[in-house]
Amino acid sequence: MIEEKVGFCTLCKSRCGTINVVENGWLKKVVPNPDHPTGKAICLKGRSAPEVVHNSRRLTAPLRRTTPKSDPDPRWMEISWDEALDEIGDRLKDHVARGGPESIAFAVTSGSSSPLSDSTYWIL
Ligand code: SF4
Structure with missing residues (x-):
């Protein structure tokens, strides 16, 4: 159809x-x-x-690196959205606890560069 x-x-x-x-x-x-x-x-x-x-290489799930950043092979492991959001939330809280809210910044490049444009006002 x-x-x-x-x-x-x-x-x-x-x-x-x-x-x-x-x-x-x-x-x-x-x-x-x-x-x-x-x-x-x-x-x-x-x-x-x-x-x-429909690209077969498109990422549709969060990935967690399982090796140190010094390792050329990141050995990505797929994780759930809940796991990813919890992990990111915990890291943000940790940054705030150690360095205050000023230790975190969000940024968006040109509005022509990203499908994020509908969320730009939320991010900035
Ligand atoms: S909205 Fe889509 S088609 Fe229009 S200029 Fe932006 S990327 Fe190109």
């Missing part, structure tokens, strides 16, 4: 209007949606979204 889903590209803050062609649950193609206010054209990154989504 082939469906055309109207939406917008989330790969940067431009949010270009798109039509997303989905075949049997797989994103096959992303094309501009000229009916959308920002959909007259999309860039190569937006067009490449199916390759990003």
